[in-house]
Amino acid sequence: MPRPDCFPYFLAPAPLAALPRYLVPTKGISAMLRTLCLAAALMGSAALSAMPALAQGGPLRITITDGVIEPLPFAAPVFTDEGGAGELAAAITQLVAADLEGTGLFRQIDPSAYIGGTSFDAPVAYENWKAINAQALITGAVTASGGRVQVKFRLYDVFSGQPLGEGLQFAGTEADWRRMAHKVADQIYGRITGEGPYFDSRVVYVSESGPKNARQKRLAISDYDGANVQYLTDSSTIVLAPRFSPDGNRILYTSFETGFPRIKLMDIGAMASKSLADLQGNMTFAPRFSPDGSSVIFSLEQGGNTDLYGMSLRGGGINQLTNSPAIETAPSYSPDGSQIVFESDRSGTQQIYVMPAGGGEPTRISFGEGRYSTPVWSPRGDMIAFTKQNKGRFHIGVMRTDGSEERLLTSSFLDEGPTWAPNGRVIMFTRESAGSAGGAQLYSVDISGRALRAVPMKGAASDPSWSPLLP
Amino acid sequence: MDVANEQRTGMIVSAVGHGGFLLWALVGGFFNAPDTRTTVMTSEVSLMSSEQFAALQAAAPKATTAAPDAPSMPKAGSETPPEPPKPEPQAKPEPKPTPEPEPQPEPDPAPEVTEITPPEAQVSDTPPPPITSPATEPAAMVSPTISQKPKPKPAPRVAPEPTEAPPPDAVVAEDTKPQQAPDEAAKPDQPVEEPKAATAPPESGEVLKTEENKDNEPASSAPVASSRPKQKPAKPAPAKEPAEEPAAPTETEVAQTTEQTGADQAGIDSALADAMAGEQAEEASPGTGVADNGPPMTSGEKDALVLAVKACWNVGALSTDALRTVVTVGVTMGQDGRPDAGSIRLIEASGGDDTSTRQAFEAGRRAIIRCTKDGYPLPAEKYGQWRELEVVFDPSQMRMK
Incomplete structure (x- = not known):
């Protein structure tokens, strides 16, 4: 009897992990025989695996499968003032460092620990930076004259003693110094992480003021880090859910100007807005641009039923994309424009579905506990961000476009409305605190779940929409 | 003749009397046994609170004297089948059983005994045995719990290392339990605590912390994956060189577990060691072929x-x-x-x-x-x-x- 038991062990080295289970029983001979079988099997497999090593006789090969996850320490000595920069050099340096640290992927080494001085053109004393364990070194120089500013920088991999990429320089007006710092930080971020840039971008959101029961809302736009706020509407009417166009020049939003939710389209440059569709008596909401900016997808409520509709901005009618008695809303295009992800309660609770852009049979992709809503397709196309409500708490999460690898990034009293950074690595969302005095605030989080932080907006803010990267 | 007649009549009377006595003894013996049974039965049914029991003890100075007799009764009645004692009583012990049933037919020899019997009949005596039997019942209750404990005991044997792994509940726990026995026999709780302590570090260390999972770890898959790696660092401790490649680590584990399982497996262990040694020899010999290289890396x-x-x-x-x-x-x-x-x-x-x-x-x-x-x-x-x-x-x- 033990004899046939032996064979599986020979045939299948896979169950090695289950070894202890077979070894634990101490029931005499059979256990012994089993163990001997195992031993023989193990030796067989070990000998087999040893064969190639013997055969090659080449370099020693080791495999590292787990490392450490920690912010990469970098040093950023104040950029050299090469004429007229004054305090601007320090300000730009600080902003670059702040951008990088804000990602959660980097950690600036305290400048007081730096050894020796630096000059932009002088050769780098790598040993000095190795000594303080700086893994990356950023050097730069700033020139300012007549309202024009020029910023140069170089990035070094300290431990390999090599520059990472070529030096670069940006030029602009003195008023745009923040954008130039963002551009420098974007370059450094991309060269070290391999991710796309996103610091030089803006966010449109709903600026809120007043208590919860009498809140005033207006559209505002600012840099991604909350600087340079501009207000696009006054607070006379309630506005909701602004959405950037793919080129960043226009905004779709929902206005209650007529007492009814109605989609409006605003040109940011002209600060002029118009109603999108003339559908009297019907609620339209949750609009979003198609990736090419030529059409809009939105929800339309008719006779108590809400379905998804599409509309061309070049003067076309609307076409219905879904037709079900359930509520379909929060549509979002895939970046290639071929598919639409949206939420629907056709299964009884809110879940996320994907369907072809022209309409068709939707496929449900969310199957976890709780309710899923406000899906947003990543600009990289590989993931979908969503709001999840489960067991009385709200989460912002991401999943792959087939619904796999769901990963919740946050957990709080109320998190909702995710929007992707242009590089698809960071998500911004609204977090509201409990209580009548609670307010909404914008938060950002890395899709790894790290670097959760509040975006320092001025006042309460909600419903963010991240712009594309600025030109 | 008168004398003879008187003797004969006396003999007849005595014979009849003794015969009747013997018959009574036989019949009474049968009746006695069922009586004791029934009394035992009633005693089982009766519900004795601890207070009542205390009161009985306090009020039963007489009963204590009678008790020594009673215990012999319950013993026979409770455990040993009633039948074996019967044959013996037929030989001698008759007087003892007889007094109880016979008080009626023979008032003379019985009077003293009758005084004793009433207390017995009043159940004052019988209750103590029932109490002892209830006492044995709780004991029986305890014994199952004791029997349950031994189960955990054999389980915990191999604990120390696997305890880090077990965060998942059932299957892994079964594996690890056997390991804990050598350490501590009668502490089923501690093994539970240890795995908890062990689970935290792997999850905190290897699973990315997000705001969502920092407090609790609903993600079920993570711990399983993280637990395995933990065991690897533990291997160096045994310092068994056999481990050389992914397959090898499991071998060292095998060796450890076999050591703990018992003397039987010592032979297995040595066999493993021999086999591994042989394998190493094979590996080493080609390596030594190149003089500059020296022996292979362990x-x-x-x-x-x-x-x-x-x-x-x-x-x-x-x-x-x-x-x-x-x-x-x-x-x-x-x-x-x-x-x-x-x-x-x-x-x-x-x-x-x-x-x-x-x-x-x-x-x-x-x-x-x-x-x-x-x-x-x-x-x-x-x-x-x-x-x-x-x-x-x-x-x-x-x-x-």
């Missing part, structure tokens, strides 16, 4: 190198694409155990595009260089073995999902 030496490199492999700043890229980095080492930074090169990559491959390679290069301030812990006599080094950086386990 798994311990390799592990030390792996530990040194991975401590500096920081994937925290890698793109998601780079975290899907496996790169093999080649490096030429100096005799002092320091890598030649200029020789670090990308040998092969899979799973990523050019950009992500470059990021992954640079992270690997930083890892190799950064942790060599004092050189890697490599045996100088085996320089030929590790002069050319290839490091495979596989971030698949570090990838966020």
